[in-house]
Amino acid sequence: MDQDAAEIATRELPAAAAATGPLVSGWETDLADALVRSGCTTFALVPDKRLDPIVARLRTRGMLIRSLAQEEECVAYAAGHMMAGGLTTVLMQSSGLGNALNAIASLVLPYGLGMPIVISMRGTIGERNPAQVPMGRATVPILTALGIQAFTARDPAQVETIASGIVAMAQAGVTSAMLLDQELAGPARRESGR
Numbered sequence: 001m002d003q004d005a006a007e008i009a010t011r012e013l014p015a016a017a018a019a020t021g022p023l024v025s026g027w028e029t030d031l032a033d034a035l036v037r038s039g040c041t042t043f044a045l046v047p048d049k050r051l052d053p054i055v056a057r058l059r060t061r062g063m064l065i066r067s068l069a070q071e072e073e074c075v076a077y078a079a080g081h082m083m084a085g086g087l088t089t090v091l092m093q094s095s096g097l098g099n100a101l102n103a104i105a106s107l108v109l110p111y112g113l114g115m116p117i118v119i120s121m122r123g124t125i126g127e128r129n130p131a132q133v134p135m136g137r138a139t140v141p142i143l144t145a146l147g148i149q150a151f152t153a154r155d156p157a158q159v160e161t162i163a164s165g166i167v168a169m170a171q172a173g174v175t176s177a178m179l180l181d182q183e184l185a186g187p188a189r190r191e192s193g194r
Contacts, residue, residue: 027156027184031118032057034160035089038167040116042066042081044074045091050120050180054091071096075103075115082113087170089116094123094139094179095132104175105146114170117148117177118163124182143177152179159184 032054035043042064045051058065068074071092078088092100097119108115122129123136143150149169151162162178169176 027153027159028053029057030156031159031163032061034163035116035118035167036061036063038164039171040087040089040167042078042086042088043091044068044077044081044088046071046074046093046096048091048093048096048120050093051091051118054118071100072103075100075108078115079103079107079111079113082115083111087116087167089118089167091118091120093120095135097139097142098135101142101146104148108175109146109148112173113175114173115175116163116166116170117175118166118180119150119177120180121152121182126182139179148175148177150177150179152181154181154183156184 036058040063043055043058044066045055046069047067055065066074066077068077071090074090074092078090081088090100104115107113119139121136121139123132123134123139127133127136140150151165153159153162166176166178
């Protein structure tokens with residue numbers, strides 16, 4: 001990717017676009033606030049409609065957000081930021097985990113970077129897109145095979161505790177993941193996707 005393309009890929013949304021983004025309330029706000037309160041200052045993601053309310057709340061908190069083209073780029077960006085002393089959370093859809101595996105397995109884990117990962121689950125109960133099912137089914141086994149503990153949030157009451165927990169683990173040098181179950185999103189949001 002040339003430098004101009006890289007700049008376009010990492011450009012933040014203009015303030016006007018952020019202001020007209022999704023309404024933020026409920027568990028999405030709790031999740032974003034818990035990540036910030038726990039020490040995360042930077043966030044990397046591939047844009048995903050299900051993560052939009054979380055990102056919108058992070059923007060209102062003044063957090064640095066990098067939207068990149070691939071999940072592997074998000075992991076690499078976060079790793080570099082963390083090596084420089086920052087704490088970056090990577091947000092992705094479960095279908096993007098496959099894109100991030102090499103960077104996680106060959107960079108994050110061997111160097112003990114302790115990265116908090118938030119994964120919006122697809123391919124589980126209520127999924128309408130059959131193409132999402134194989135990766136949705138494989139997400140937990142893949143994370144387990146890599147030695148990454150996954151914590152599933154199915155109820156809004158679990159969100160703050162899990163978010164704070166994965167950041168605490170990251171600060172101790174342990175990578176872990178928070179899985180945002182489709183049931184958490186509710187019926188109306190469950191049907192929309194990336």
